[in-house]
Amino acid sequence: EVQLVESGGGLVQPGGSLRLSCAASGFTFTNYHINWVRQAPGKGLEWLSHIGGFSNDIYYADSVKGRFTISRDNVKNSLYLQMDSLSAEDTGVYYCARGIYYLDHWGQGALVTVSS
């Protein structure tokens, strides 16, 4: 069974940093791009970033470019999102999701709250 489990969410002050993790299981991790998608409270979905199976093909949305860094550890079957210079607009649920095109499996999400 494919599973994606996010962790690392929490409360952080404006200007601070946070690192999210996504643990993957049930599939050959290196065969897949993995994405980060977020959802602000009561809002829609926003695609943020993806990374190829061997850390190639990295792409960011303009809204996070230069502040967020995506990475993966293929030994640990894990994906990461380093988030710096956080602001209130970054508050939301962050999902990791599998797929280079459509997203066929999603984690349950990690809540990030940016507030003083």
Added chain:
Amino acid sequence: EIVLTQSPGTLSLSPGEGATLSCRASQSVTSNYLAWYQQRPGQAPRLLIYDASTRATAIPGRFSGTGSGTDFTLTITRLEPEDFAVYYCQQYGSSPRTFGGGTKVEIK
């Protein structure tokens, strides 16, 4: 960036009725690379349709997707209680990947 506009914003229907959801792109979606997702309250999104018309694994036959170019439709025949949710379209034909704003299907 391709902007996806979904309509209507909210659809109020009764169980057993049919639903037609629209997703319009600001420019043609390459190779009709368009997906539909369902999100129930408090849950992660679930893939329903990809490549505009292909049902994902284990998705019931009452869900169907049609369309090409800039106009796409998700049709749900005979709404079941578990179908009342928010539906999003997403294009993956060009970068950045973008989502529509969603259509909420609520119980009338």
